[in-house]
Amino acid sequence: MGESFHEHLRRDSRFLKSDLRLDTELVDKLILQLNRIYPQVLTDKEATKFRDLDVPTCIRLAELLSHLQEKGEEACQEFYRALHLHMEEVYFSLPTRLRHRESGDPVTRPTDRYVLxxxxxxxxxxxxxxxxxVALLYYYGESREVSGSSSALGLAALGLGRKVREVLIWYTEDGK
Structure with missing residues (x-):
């Protein structure tokens, strides 16, 4: 069996505390998610404490992570669910998620899905x-019938390879 969510959160805590994408708004969303959906994880009193805007976000986040680790496995798992729901980019860049991906998990990063x-x-x-x-050949082929001038096409052949140059020169001489 794999590592527990508690162990994952212990390993990811340092990364989460230093990630600048976890701003005040996102931390508040996570706290509200845990409080409203899982009040057994974060009570109203605890949520109020962690949402105190007089305390810097980095300190509130550090205290929240420590509190969740003390609460146990279920609290840590619900934190990961909330993080995945509200901020996929952060969730998929967690060190424990990256390690799973490197070890052969079929999980893909969101950015990998859009590579053309x-x-x-x-x-x-x-x-x-x-x-x-091709556009030049088509354009000058039609304009040659109208104006009879194809010298620009001959000049275009100067910077091309030998075979292409021969075709373009043949094409310009053919009309004269």
């Missing part, structure tokens, strides 16, 4: 260049 391809920028530039070249 893993090709280099050079691949994109080459595809774009081909598209521009």
């Amino acid at each position: 391809n893993n090709r280099s920028p050079l691949f994109f530039l080459s595809c774009f260049s081909v598209a521009v070249g």
Whole structure:
């Protein structure tokens, strides 16, 4: 069996205390979630204490994490549920979540879901260049019928490879 939520929270506490994404608003959301949904985890009196805005957020968060660890396994588990619900980015960047992912858990990071391809920028530039070249051939092919001028297409061939240059030069000479 894997590690307990209590052990995970003990390991993640340092990271959570230093993470700047856990601002006053998010800490309050977590406290309210634990108080309203799981009053056995955080009573009204305890929630009021941890929501005191006269105390800096970092201190309130540190005290909340210590309090949850003292409460036991269920309290720690409910904290992780609340964190996952209100701030997925923080939840998936926790050290214990990252370690699970590295050890072969099939959990994916939210950012991994949106990767369209893993090709280099050079691949994109080459595809774009081909598209521009085809567009130029099409455009100047139609304009040649109208105006008879294709010298710009011949000039475009100067910076290209030998085979492409031969095709473009052949194309410009064909119309004359």
